[in-house]
Amino acid sequence: MSNSLPVWVAQAATNPDAPNVVPDTLPAAPSAPGGVEGQPGTTDPTMQQQQATGGGFEFMMLIFLGVMVLMLFFSWRSQSSEKKKREAMLSSLTKGAKVQTIGGILGTVTQLKDDEVVLRVDEGTTLRFTRGAVQSVLDEPDA
Secondary structure, eight states: OOTHHHHHHHHHHHOTTSOOOOOSSOOOOOOOTTEETTEETOOOHHHHHHHHHTTHHHHHHHHHHHHHHHHHHHHHHHHHHHHHHHHHHHHTOOTTOEEEETTOOEEEEEEEOSSEEEEEEETTEEEEEEGGGEEEEEEOOOO
């Protein structure tokens, strides 16, 4: 530590009328292998403060990475559940169901093949689509 700090403390202790002002910054202490010269076993206070707060960055990074992993996990789960719902909807298509395609075309299923769906969109007009082009089933046929 600096020689001026003990003098400042000594002046404040001996002179009660002296203003009680704390210096804004402490002067840099000489670095010695065992601590400050003349005071074995002590270290620079700024070094102690850096060591005490040095783990804050790593802790924040761990929290950040944990939040990112949770976000990715929940995103993956929601995507997989929606994909399962869509596959179930496409596999349950039946003749007579009213559907909407990805392009917005409304029609009634007239034929089902392995990978194709034939839709009647108007009297005498049929269109052929892949099953993946069906976006949603609007109305199930009456059985």
